[in-house]
Amino acid sequence: MKKIKCALIGSGNIGTDLIYKVRRSEVLEPVWMVGIDPDSEGLQRARDMGLKTTHEGVDGLLPHVLEDGIQIAFDATSAYVHAENSRKLNELGVLMIDLTPAAIGPLCVPPVNLSEQAAKKVMNVNMISCAGQATIPIVNAVSQIQTVEYAEIIASLSSLSIGPGTRANLDEFTFTTSNAIEKVGGAKKGKALAIINPADPPMIMRNTIYCLTEGEPDEEAITHSILSMIEQVQKYVPGYRLVNGPVFDGNKVSVFLEVAGLGDYLPTYAGNLDIMTAAATRTAEMFAEEMIAGKFTPQTVEVSA
Amino acid sequence: MSKRLKGRKITLHDMCLRDGMHAKREQISVEQMVKIATALDDAGVPYLQVTHGAGLGGNSLQHGFALASNEEYINAVASRMKQAVVSVLLLPGLGTMNELKSAYREGARSVHVATHCTEANTSPQHIACARELGMDTTGFLMMSHLNDAKGLAEQGKLMESYGAQTVYITDSAGFMLPDDVTERITALREVLDPKTEIGFHGHHNLGMGIANSIAAIEAGATRIDASVAGMGAGAGNTPMEVFVAVAERMGATTGTDLFRLMDIAEDIIVPMMDQPVRVDRDSLTLGYAGVYSTFLLHAKKAGERYGVPARDILVELGRKKMIGGQEDMIQDTAMTMAKERGLLKSVSL
Secondary structure, X not given: OOOEEEEEEOOOHHHHHHHHHHHHOXXXXXXXXXXXXXXXXXXXXXXXXXXXEEOOHHHHHHHHOOOOOEEEEEXXXXXXXXXXXXXHHHHOOOEEEEOOOOOOOOEOOHHHHHHHHXXXXXXEEEXXXXXHXXXXXXXXXXXXXXXXXXXXEEEEXXXXXXXXHHHXXXXXXXXXXXXXXXXXXXXXXXXXXXXXXXXXXXXXXXXXXXXXXXOOOOHHHHHHHHHHHHHHHHOOOOOEEEEEEEEEEOOEEEEEEEEOOOOOOOOOOOHHHHHHHHHHHHHHHHHHHHHHOOOOOOOOOOOOO | OOOOOOOOEOEEXXXXXXXXXXXXXXXXXXXXXXXXXXXXXXXXXXXXXXXXXXXXXXXXXXXXXXXXXXXXXXXXXXXXXXXXXXXXXXXXXXXXXXXXXXXXXXXXXXXXXXXXXXXXXXXXXHHHHHHHOOOEEEEEEEOHHHOOHHHHHHHHHHHHHHOOOXXXXXXXXXXXXXXXHHHHHHHHHHHOOOOOEEEEEOEOOOOOHHHHXXXXXXXXXXXXXXXXXXXXXXXXXXXXXXXXXXXXXXXXXXXXXXXXXXXHHXXXXXXXXXXXOOOOHHXXXXXXXXXOOOHHHHHHHHHHXXXXXXXXXXXXXXXXXXXXXXXXXXXXXXXXXXXXXXXXXXXXX
């Protein structure tokens, strides 16, 4: 079967984990890995796994895009670099899957709105954040049943799984996730909290979701909706698991989740990597299937200076 | 011997209107804050912290909702200060630079930018932002008992490199003993620029608030966080009036009026406490097991709801190495323990 050729930009935790996820896909093929540090572990792994690499950033990739037939690029750099990366690659007709908090394109959480985004044939989709991918499905599951006045999520992440980019830009993580809880989750107001825990052995990614419903919550319908949503997410992240809840207190619904990863690049505690890379891969696959079926040809995008 | 702090000047930072908010489940009114703050101002306390217990961005289901917004509290207090500087707490991941700027607009001029003691590199943008605003900027290393002296020195140095003018060793769990404090402050003093100040924030869970703060001063700290009547999370913070009395006996000066502080403690703070802020079996457990002091009241509530003793929950949270900000894990842990004890069933389709 034909595979769509992909470039992975950013050789940190997320970019490196993506190699494994994309390589496993039946419709995607990782061809290039882009970094900025020739000695980075991510680039070394990519070379060992047969990918072409450059340490000259996206500019090092551009001359090869057309000859190597790259049609999809995953960007796992930072919100600040992404806009420029996206402009340069869109110009060459490459669809961008954005794993930074830049959020230039529409926000995507696969079980909630992937088919809708794929139908729009956009050239840039944003994956929000690991916390967003882990929690927004639950907010959405509640808001499918009843209006959610306010949703708040708490993501606890193991220190070893959080790279320097996220650490130096925590506010962007907070803003992008809060916004997506509203836009994609469907809550009228959203708030996101992140905690980085250095416990050794590392703690598995934990997520808590609180929703305040308008009126008394329909316990049975909400419970059913949440449990079916969890099954949807488990299709691409098998370690996504309900630990406690849903608990109903007045109009507050609380859900306590755990996300274990597949242990590709980092060990299984780093479920935050997996939920992000698996969601991004799932998203890219949806677009790739459309491309292979001839229903979607990424267009070169003219961007005025 | 008793005058061994002779000539030392100590800068006090009151915590009862921020850490004390935890002990009051965030239910201190704007009027009460103004009354306490003006009394502290009159007593010569140079810095006082005013926000939700969890700081900027703290109003949440996770940390509870205060009676007023942070902006309302800060504005009401700052506009009435004659000499005291109003400060705020900011935990990156919870509060953002937007909230810091709005706190500044309302009159806050000092900030504790707080991270867990190994995660200083989550604070560069917030520390830089505070400095750009011209605020007195502190890097605040929480749960410092979970890092060794060398590690804390590295973390403090990072915060200094981002622009922090003061670095704090923060004993959030009230777990440290004076020797632990001496070793950590000494290591920090060795690596920081001589112009960078060092502070200590204690909790009284093992009754060590005063002794630890004195040890910090002797090792080179110049700033001490304390609370009048000790009102703060867990068994409270270092009781300010007691600390001032001891520091004076040892020859140090704080610029505060001891008798006024005693009166504020006795006449205003103690009568407003919902429960005595003291070492009891649960707050002692915090100090003994090294658990974040703020977890105390949450654990008592979860314990009552699920029939698991608060002390058992706190010990389990300590074993799982939960840190500040993970209050959601208290209910989660209580539920998991209740299931293990056959007191609660799982939900299934």
